[in-house]
Amino acid sequence: MGVTTEFNPADYRRLLIRECQIEGRVVSARYSLIGSNGADDVEFAETFDFGGIDSTVAFDPRLLRLLALTAGVSYYKASAPETVSIDFPITESEAAYVAAVIRGGLGEFAFENQLPDALTPMLDYRLGGDVEIAAAESAWTLDAEPLVAVGGGKDSVVSIEALKAAGRTPTLFSVNRYQPIEDCIAVSGLSSVHVLRKIDRTLIELNGAGAYNGHIPVTAINSVIALIAADVAGLGSVVMSNEQSADIENLSWHGFEINHQWSKSREYENLLRSMLADYGMDPARYFSLLRGLPESDIADLFRGCTAYFDVFVSCNRSFALDESRRRSRWCGECPKCLFVFVLLAPRIGRDRLCAIFAQNVLDNDQNTELFLELAGLTAHKPFECVGDYSEVAEAFVDLMDDSEWSDDAVVRRMADDRTRLMASAANRVPVAESENIPAPYAGVLGALVSR
């Protein structure tokens, strides 16, 4: 199928996930939407270029299978077909993994498109992947220095600085290259590796021609890419910076918990770790250092990372695939910008924060509605990477009592709801245990606190 002007999802009722192809250091994950009613099949190839990693180590076939199974969500969502067929033999655990990634990771997509059945397609597969699993064991060791995923925002900065404070020398990692990520890496002074991921252009064309579109669990895809990168680079654990607040769902719908951040959640972390265990690999290959921390506690740690203040960007609009649509700094209007601003306001002071954002979003009445949502006073939590209502409430209660901020338009409006906000703040999520952090990393966050 070439450039298309019309795409009817009803004509594509089966997605075929094919085996990855390898050419040099470029891996292609291949998918087909099978046409019916006279429609031609649509073929896709998504590429992952590992050429930036100085290694000739062969790709692990188990991780490549996991990559093909995970990245398929982007193509599945184009028509949300009844059936997903897998063209190579897999294990029962891999089949359960695919079902869970679709059910958990496409919740927001299904809700926005009102497609509840999209969360439970039929899986058509044949068993047999175990043979390959038994064959391969690798030289992976927990003692090797870790690979730290960098997203350009405050969370990965906290992990980087904590690991440095604990005397580790991690290699930093990103999928594709974005200015805030490059800048954070430069400030860290550490070395880095990058994998270039290209989603198939046909998918973008289909979006304009009638395909279903919406959010996909991008952190799941980045995580599997990171596991492959660490494996071929001879590194240890993949360290993520997924926080406790990522476990909090946005809403319930048709019996499903809908969570924008599902692939950052403990549920996905445990799912991926159990896949590694099923592959005969050490689950300690993957964990999040910040798993037990709510966003507010991460912000407490980030306030000391002053060297990054002028370069970090958490706003998702800086990470669009299409460079012409990319914002270079904070947009100052999306939920994530507003959330990060209010969280940092009581912690790093007005002048510094307004300089970072090039504006004061708390003195702009147009932001009031969104702040009310973020504080849980209206609607549901926005579909963005934002923390719990109680954390926003706590920050506003602090700001109301702080003469530096109390006169700002949004803070004044919030003062009308002071009693409700105080009640919400009193229920702030406490720091939790994070049982997945391997023993050698147990004291790492403490090293940053006492620095």
Ligand SMILES: CC(=O)N[C@H]1[C@@H](OP(=O)(O)OP(=O)(O)OC[C@H]2O[C@@H](n3ccc(=O)[nH]c3=O)[C@H](O)[C@@H]2O)O[C@H](CO)[C@@H](O)[C@@H]1O[C@H](C)C(=O)N[C@@H](C)C(=O)N[C@@H](CCC(=O)O)C(=O)O
């Ligand atoms: C940058 C961003 O926020 N993108 C979301 C946005 O897409 P948009 O069209 O504005 O820009 P692109 O990201 O460039 O995507 C172009 C189209 O390609 C599709 N697509 C993209 C990546 C992919 O892996 N598969 C794809 O099919 C995409 O659907 C577009 O049609 O809106 C989209 C629709 O809601 C979102 O899907 C885009 O989200 C990206 C996948 C993305 O990278 N988002 C992260 C910034 C993000 O949301 N991270 C979460 C982490 C949660 C998780 O579970 O992973 C967070 O910060 O909470």
Ligand SMILES: Nc1ncnc2c1ncn2[C@@H]1O[C@H](COP(=O)(O)OP(=O)(O)OP(=O)(O)O)[C@@H](O)[C@H]1O
């Ligand atoms: N392009 C990317 N390449 C590799 N890892 C990424 C990329 N984008 C995000 N991540 C990782 O995914 C996880 C979730 O990203 P998230 O955006 O929440 O974190 P962040 O950018 O570090 O901080 P913030 O929450 O302030 O944006 C983090 O571990 C982050 O490092």
